[in-house]
Amino acid sequence: MTELAWTSASAIASSVARGGVTATDVIEQTLARIAHRNNVLNAFTAVTAERARARAVAKPMGPLAGVPFAVKNLIDIAGLATLAGSKINREHPPASADAMLIRRLEAAGAVLVGALNMGEYAYDFTGENSHDGPSRNPHDTTRMTGGSSGGSGGAVAGGLVPIALGSDTNGSIRVPSSFCGIFGLKPTYARLSRAGSFPFVSSLDHLGPFARNTTDLALAYDAMTGPDPDDPICTDRVDEPVGPLLAAGIAGLRIASAAGYFRTGAGPEALAALDSVAAALGVTRQIEIPEAARARAAAYVITTSEGAALHLHRLRTRARDFDPDVRDRLIAGAMVPVAWVVQAQKFRRWYRDAVLRLFEEVDAILAPATPCVAPKIGQKTFVLNGQEVPLRPNIGIYTQPISFIGLPVVAVPVPQPDGMPIAVQIITAPWREDVALRIAYDLEAHGVVRAPQPPE
Amino acid sequence: MSDSNGLDAWLNANAALLGITVAPEWRDAVQLHLRITRDMAQCVLDFPLPDDADPAPVFHA
Secondary structure, three states, X not given: OHHHHOOOHHHHHHHHHHOOOOHHHHHHHHHHHHHHHHHXXXXXXXXXXXXXXXXXXXXXXXXXXOOEEEEEOOEOOEOOOOOOOOOHHHHOOOEOOOXXXXXXXXXXXXXXXXXXXXXXXXXXXXXXXOOOOOOXXXXXXXXXXXXXXXXXXXXXXXXXXXXXXXXXXXXXXXXXXXXXXXXXXXXXXXXXXOOXXXXXXXXXXXXXXXXXXXXXXXXXXXXXXXXXXXXXXXXXXXXXXXXXXXXXXXXOOOEEEEOXXXXXXXXHHHHHHHHHHHHHOOOOOEEOOOOHHHHHHHHHHHHHHHHHHHHHHHHHHHHHHOOHHHHHHHHHHHOOOHHHHHHHHHHHHHHHHHHHHHOOOOOEEEEEOOOOOOOEOOOXXXXXXXXXXXXXXXXXXXXXXXHOOOOOEEEEEEOOOOOOOEEEEEEEOOOOHHHHHHHXXXXXXXXXXXXXXXXX | OOOOOOHHHHHHHHHHHHOOOOOHHHHHHHHHHHHHHHHHHHHHHXXXXXXXXXXXXXXXX
């Protein structure tokens, strides 16, 4: 069982395809593993055991044949209410169909095994949840998984599934990747269909995969790309699969390390991880992403106001049913003057144009994913730039300026000697997920980044 | 209660306007987030943009 827990998705699929193991064996071992570890990690909020068994019996075929996966519980699973981490949504009727990304992964042979814990309505960076309890970091169960896709981070890092899906509005894939020490891909905005997922901030919401290695990340991503008329913003663009490109190497790629804002406030672990990745890639150039602090501020203003607008009727009628930490932020968000939001949206276009100009000079930019390693569960503040600041509004300082303009990012985990892992962001131009994944693959091949196996 | 930063007035007026009941024990946290958001917005407002700057409410990469 332990052996399968740490087996890659690609190895599972190969073994299933050649008859070395059956999909039923894989799923039974996975369900047993979840039963064994989830009471500690609290990553799953629902296990779809019977569905998974039925699907395994049907002998799934494809590049993900027999590979178990799970999804953040804001993604529709037919027959289950889509919780989005909330108490209120438990009263919703069950979803009538699976979300598009589940259908695509299953079309590639993967087997859904359940729904994953998350911060309420995706408005947190902690993985805490007052209704379901916090998801716990497999590397230290007294620490946060990071959010809001906390269960996704814990499930993959803890060896419960090799692939999970999450969402990222301001960093909710990249922060759990960092805290849990796994690989995460936030694709270009509009790359992957969001049809059948509960929204947060439409113009910032992305879905994407987590895995314990680059190959698996690319396998999942390639299975999920493609137009979807049910998501009005999903791109019609079709690019070639990234899997065959992974081993192309990094020769000729122009890579820089983000300076200024992205080094200010970063703790020693974040800087050490960034510098080790930069050194391994031979990166000597530092680049300033202009007005990143203001971009983060603008993303913050848009998020809090648009998120509050989404939940306004619930705040008016059912405020006591919210997670208190989420409720108080959303109430404040409802009170934001509209002129501030419009100005933030105007700044957004200015900032996008400025950052896209940088990609005329470089192909990728490295930056920290989080300013620190995973904080303790329940921690409300942390020290940033020598000042004690509220934790929830500030964990995403390095992720927000990037998702604000929809750039693709691979978060790569850098193990720390005798410590918690932390990730580095590999940021590329729009639609160039292939470049970020090639760099991640190269770093992994050279042993610079990897998902460490936690103690049990 | 003193209101040197205008947070009480801001909260009270909007709560009434929006029809949101803010329990007394929530007020400090809501005001903390109002202050943070105001500071963030000020950072954005400080940046000069031309009158014809187009907003990007739906981002297209």
